[in-house]
Amino acid sequence: MKKLIIHGGRRLSGEVTIGGAKNSTVALIPASILADSVVNFDSVPDILDVYNLQIIMRSMNVQSSFANGELMIDPTAIEEAELPSTAIKSLRASYYFMGSLLGRFGRAVVTFPGGDNIGPRPIDQHVKGFEALGAEVEYDDDTVRITAPNGLHGTRIYMDMVSVGATVNTILAAVKAEGTTILENAAKEPEIIDLATFLNNMGAKIRGAGTDTIRIVGVEKLISNNVHTVIPDRIEAGTYLSMAAAQGDGVLVKNIIPEHLEAFIAKMIEAGVKLDVHEDSIYVPKTDHFNAIKIKTTPFPGFATDLQQPITPLLTLADKESVITEEIYPERTRHIPELNKLGMDIDNLSHGLIAIRPSTQLMGNSVSAAEIRAGASLVIGGLMADGQTVIKNSEHILRGYDRLIQKITQLNGDIRIEESDEPMH
Ligand SMILES: CC(=O)N[C@H]1[C@@H](OP(=O)(O)OP(=O)(O)OC[C@H]2O[C@@H](n3ccc(=O)[nH]c3=O)[C@H](O)[C@@H]2O)O[C@H](CO)[C@@H](O)[C@@H]1O
Ligand SMILES: C=C(OP(=O)(O)O)C(=O)O
Numbered sequence: 001m002k003k004l005i006i007h008g009g010r011r012l013s014g015e016v017t018i019g020g021a022k023n024s025t026v027a028l029i030p031a032s033i034l035a036d037s038v039v040n041f042d043s044v045p046d047i048l049d050v051y052n053l054q055i056i057m058r059s060m061n062v063q064s065s066f067a068n069g070e071l072m073i074d075p076t077a078i079e080e081a082e083l084p085s086t087a088i089k090s091l092r093a094s095y096y097f098m099g100s101l102l103g104r105f106g107r108a109v110v111t112f113p114g115g116d117n118i119g120p121r122p123i124d125q126h127v128k129g130f131e132a133l134g135a136e137v138e139y140d141d142d143t144v145r146i147t148a149p150n151g152l153h154g155t156r157i158y159m160d161m162v163s164v165g166a167t168v169n170t171i172l173a174a175v176k177a178e179g180t181t182i183l184e185n186a187a188k189e190p191e192i193i194d195l196a197t198f199l200n201n202m203g204a205k206i207r208g209a210g211t212d213t214i215r216i217v218g219v220e221k222l223i224s225n226n227v228h229t230v231i232p233d234r235i236e237a238g239t240y241l242s243m244a245a246a247q248g249d250g251v252l253v254k255n256i257i258p259e260h261l262e263a264f265i266a267k268m269i270e271a272g273v274k275l276d277v278h279e280d281s282i283y284v285p286k287t288d289h290f291n292a293i294k295i296k297t298t299p300f301p302g303f304a305t306d307l308q309q310p311i312t313p314l315l316t317l318a319d320k321e322s323v324i325t326e327e328i329y330p331e332r333t334r335h336i337p338e339l340n341k342l343g344m345d346i347d348n349l350s351h352g353l354i355a356i357r358p359s360t361q362l363m364g365n366s367v368s369a370a371e372i373r374a375g376a377s378l379v380i381g382g383l384m385a386d387g388q389t390v391i392k393n394s395e396h397i398l399r400g401y402d403r404l405i406q407k408i409t410q411l412n413g414d415i416r417i418e419e420s421d422e423p424m425h
Pocket of ligand 2: 022091092093114118306372373400
């Protein structure tokens with residue numbers, strides 16, 4: 001197990017550059033096995049999810065190399081194989097191999113994915129998409145078996161709820177299907193536009209990504225002729241904006257697409273942080289007085305559930321009680337008892353309703369990261385609290401935060417990582 005050790009209380013300043021988006025990358029990599037050529041990406045974040053996706057691809061004889069943000073994937077000699085369940089379980093997005101293997105081979109056998117423990121994460125809408133395209137889906141124990149004995153055929157699919165994962169998986173299965181697929185009530189997240197851009201540049205015909213109706217005309221071949229640059233990670237950006245507002249004396253956060261963070265920026269400004277928003281960067285000035293605010297998480301372009309936990313420590317600095325309604329994952333509250341160990345006063349009032357009260361005396365403590373964004377909130381809490389904070393199970397954080405130690409150190413934070421003999425849980 002890895003532990004993060006933070007000596008808090010130091011003020012942060014300087015610049016930090018945001019990496020490529022985890023949630024794009026983890027869709028782009030499985031998508032690349034649909035290509036009939038080598039595929040190249042840059043701005044790929046240095047995160048554990050990428051290494052685990054490489055392990056999964058290697059089991060299918062898909063070779064890849066990854067260094068300095070450049071990722072090359074060669075799917076031209078791909079073979080069907082049993083996928084390694086430990087790597088599959090290490091991340092959520094391994095379920096994108098259901099859609100991409102189905103698109104490539106007309107069948108897929110994938111163990112149920114892992115990912116963050118943020119409450120129930122059903123896949124009924126993914127299955128609805130596959131079945132609508134003509135696939136048959138069977139579950140046996142922990143495994144999903146998908147076949148398409150008569151091929152995949154475009155159709156009209158209405159998603160019963162807005163799901164990022166189901167939208168991505170349906171696109172992956174439909175991109176080489178025969179005929180036209182019309183996906184209604186699709187998710188509109190920027191990462192879906194990034195995926196569609198990547199596939200379209202290889203010859204796919206996907207229109208409407210970023211709106212709630214996506215139209216896909218199936219094509220036979222996908223050939224990559226250029227390098228795809230992954231969009232900046234809006235969740236990593238929001239995490240550093242929150243960290244800088246809570247503990248900074250002036251921090252410039254670079255490589256941001258502000259349009260991807262509109263709801264978050266609006267809430268930070270409402271909280272009293274006078275953000276200076278530029279074309280591709282945001283300056284966070286030192287803030288002495290914070291207002292209490294109300295937040296409700298909703299699908300894009302609303303306030304992202306993935307930023308609910310990272311903004312929470314900042315709200316403990318407000319003058320009155322703030323309230324967050326977590327609509328997407330009401331059980332995404334495992335940060336609360338841990339942040340309270342640092343002296344914060346946060347209450348899980350009822351299903352998804354969180355009260356954050358002013359707290360003054362924060363002291364470091366030993367805490368545990370239950371999942372990635374809970375962990376990110378603990379990193380911010382640890383930087384705010386006096387004394388030493390030890391964050392156990394930090395692998396969860398490193399799943400999705402590019403060069404975290406280097407970036408926080410560059411901002412004058414005191415943080416290091418240590419290996420411990422205790423098993424991860
Ligand atoms: C790798 C990736 O991109 N992960 C993101 C993705 O997760 P993920 O794609 O898993 O999240 P979804 O958008 O699918 O989930 C949204 C909501 O729909 C529900 N649902 C989803 C699918 C389904 O078949 N049935 C169903 O009921 C979920 O329980 C949840 O309440 O979007 C989430 C919501 O923005 C983010 O927190 C995750 O960071
Ligand atoms: C929930 C998240 O990730 P995943 O879907 O990969 O578990 C996240 O990035 O906040």
